[in-house]
Amino acid sequence: MTGWIAIVVSGLLLAGLLYWLLVMTEGVFLGRRVVVWLYDITAHQYDGIKEFDDAAERFFVIRPLRHHLRHLPNPLILDVATGTGRLPHYLLNEPDFHGRVVGLEPSPKMMGFAAGKLASFGWRSMLVRQTAVPLPFAAGAFDAVSCLESLEFFPSAAAALAEMARVLKPGGILMVTRRRGRDGRAFLKRYRNVSQFEQMLRDLGFSAVNTQPWQIDYDQVFGRKVTKVEK
Numbered sequence: 646m647t648g649w650i651a652i653v654v655s656g657l658l659l660a661g662l663l664y665w666l667l668v669m670t671e672g673v674f675l676g677r678r679v680v681v682w683l684y685d686i687t688a689h690q691y692d693g694i695k696e697f698d699d700a701a702e703r704f705f706v707i708r709p710l711r712h713h714l715r716h717l718p719n720p721l722i723l724d725v726a727t728g729t730g731r732l733p734h735y736l737l738n739e740p741d742f743h744g745r746v747v748g749l750e751p752s753p754k755m756m757g758f759a760a761g762k763l764a765s766f767g768w769r770s771m772l773v774r775q776t777a778v779p780l781p782f783a784a785g786a787f788d789a790v791s792c793l794e795s796l797e798f799f800p801s802a803a804a805a806l807a808e809m810a811r812v813l814k815p816g817g818i819l820m821v822t823r824r825r826g827r828d829g830r831a832f833l834k835r836y837r838n839v840s841q842f843e844q845m846l847r848d849l850g851f852s853a854v855n856t857q858p859w860q861i862d863y864d865q866v867f868g869r870k871v872t873k874v875e876k
């Protein structure tokens with residue numbers, strides 16, 4: 646009898662461990678390749694699971710980004726970990742948006758879905774298959790860099806943010822997300838509270854750092870790359 650109890654308890658512990666490693670933290674403790682592989686094998690379900698609401702995406706994602714870019718007629722934006730092309734899709738579908746968007750994504754399957762959504766925008770959208778570090782772009786190339794719901798899955802959020810800071814123009818806008826709440830704490834030492842996250846951005850050379858609650862498990866965090874004069 647005790648033998649059976651030991652087997653059941655071990656099975657439950659193993660199931661819990663696998664759930665935490667593969668579902669809650671999406672493979673991040675198993676390495677970058679596992680994270681990307683998990684997105685590859687689940688890419689066909691991604692949009693169905695997320696059920697993006699068009700009005701909410703326009704109001705909570707596109708509107709604040711465009712507000713920061715309102716003085717630029719043709720901004721160039723980089724979306725790191727673009728997934729199935731969420732941000733480029735909504736941005737380029739805005740009738741009065743005349744800029745261009747580069748989407749960077751390491752999972753070929755996720756990128757395939759993004760390519761399908763963005764095909765009609767021709768030269769105004771470009772997809773690059775690559776991880777966030779290093780970014781294959783020159784310093785100061787972009788007016789804005791975004792990274793939604795992804796930083797917590799990178800080997801180092803700080804290293805990725807440093808790359809985003811490098812490719813931004815001085816005065817350029819950063820829009821990223823911070824995993825929060827119980828889901829965020831499942832990432833253990835990788836978790837940063839609001840003040841730790843904001844301090845990381847300031848240490849990387851961002852000013853006007855500002856956190857806005859967004860979804861149950863994510864905040865939006867904005868920053869502006871400091872210009873030489875401000876330094």
Ligand SMILES: C[S@@+](CC[C@H](N)C(=O)[O-])C[C@H]1O[C@@H](n2cnc3c(N)ncnc32)[C@H](O)[C@@H]1O
Pocket residue numbers: 677680681684725726727728729730731749750751752755775776777778792793794795798799800
């Ligand atoms: C939750 S999805 C978010 C996708 C998109 N930003 C969105 O909001 O729908 C996370 C994305 O991060 C990508 N990713 C994982 N590791 C990465 C890395 N090291 N560098 C860049 N992207 C990565 C995954 O392939 C996946 O597409």
